[in-house]
Amino acid sequence: MKKKIFVIGIVLFILIAGIGVSFYLFNFYQTAPSTEIITYPFTINEGETVSTIAKNLQSEGFIRNELMFRYIVRKEGLVLQAGEYQLAKNLDVKNLASRLTLGTFDTKITIIEGWRREEIADYLFSNNVLPEITANETDIFSLRLNIINKIKEGYFFPDTYVLPKNTNLSQLIQIVKDSFNSKVESEMISQFQTQGLTVDEAVILASIVEREARTAESRKVVAGILLKRWQNDWPLEADATVQYVIADRDCINKSDCTWWTKEITEDDLNLNSLFNTRKNLELPPEAICNPSLSSLQAVADPTETDYWFYLTGNDGKMYYAETLEEHNENISKFLN
Structure with missing residues (x-):
């Protein structure tokens, strides 16, 4: 009996030890x-x-x-x-x-929503993404110009792309165009048309919405306000368009620049440019950035409200107003 217990004990010891060793080795x-x-x-x-x-x-x-x-x-x-x-x-x-x-063998790139083509060029250049950068594009300015000549502002769809090794600029442009076309399908185009917009006009408006509002909800409200102002021959008065004009003036010939300055002076508001919606009733002649799908969807299906004015307060929140008087009150409360 004792021998049997002893044998069982040995077997159990070996099993427990084996389990312990296996667990140790597994980890x-x-x-x-x-x-x-x-x-x-x-x-x-x-x-x-x-x-x-x-x-x-x-x-x-x-x-x-x-x-x-x-x-x-x-x-x-x-x-x-x-x-x-x-x-x-x-x-x-x-x-x-x-x-x-x-x-x-692949290269992963991420195009940020709201970037201008020049910002995209700067990103591609600094990350040495394209074979042209080490061959033909000897400086950032030639790459910017090459991109500008190959694709309209607003159509370089923001997304993360995994590119086959040695993808060149022309191939990349085709990839982002295909991505844009896959997102902006016939149903969305029909929605643009319902708002009285061509695709180009919708992309322009979406690019402004992209820079003016941060969330999907606020973008739909801002899109509704901007559409209503445009359809009623009101100036859009979007500060993002002024920022775009300032960058055209200050950044084009600089390799390192703040493309979306937060400091806008009274003189800046009066800059003569077709992009300046503080002075012009029409939409800008071209998009001011490359908008996200969220901003395109906001323009396709905007939120209708009684608001005619909006602003982003110093706290980052959106504040809306139905009248100029209410808007001025919001400026005093949330911007000063």
Whole structure:
């Protein structure tokens, strides 16, 4: 009896020890193999299997155990991408595997909503995204001009794009145009027409809404106000259009500039330009930036109100008014 209990005890000990060791190894094999922050090149070639990638990672010291890497990839449902990577050895298996899902044969760029074409050019130039930048475009000014000549303001759709390696400017322009066309479909165009707008006019108005309002809700209200003013031959009086004119005056020949200045003087409000809606009744001849889908949707389906005026207070909130008297009160309360 004692011998039987002893044997059972030994078996239980071995089982518990085995479970403990397995648990330890399971966690250990997921940890980073080093604390070293230096990065090393690692390449995944087209057609390589997860098994091959795992073996290469282990042999080069990026992971502790290839089986654990394969398990994590399968468990997380990750799709590894061919590419050239720079990897540190201080990454745990899960983070390392996640990094290998975007092949660096590809380039990821993010175009911010409300940027002018010049700002987009500056971003592309500073991030060395296009092959032209190292070949033909020797300075930021030539790249700005090249973009301006290839696409109208307002149609460089803001989004995150993953570009195949060596995508050139013409190809990028086609990609963003296709993206714009996929978002601005026939239903939205019909909504623009219901508001009495062509697509170009809608894009111009949306670009102003983009710079004047920050949320989807406020954009719909501002779009309704601007449409009503335009349809009733009122000047839009949108400060964003004045900012656009100021930048045309001050920034075009500078490599580093604040494109949307917050300081607008009385002289600025009187600048002679077709873009200055403080002086002109018509819409600007072209968009002032590249608007988001939210702003385009706001123009397509604006909120109808009794408001004719709006402003953004020093607290960042929108304040609306039905009369000039109420608007002036809002200026005194929220801007001074």
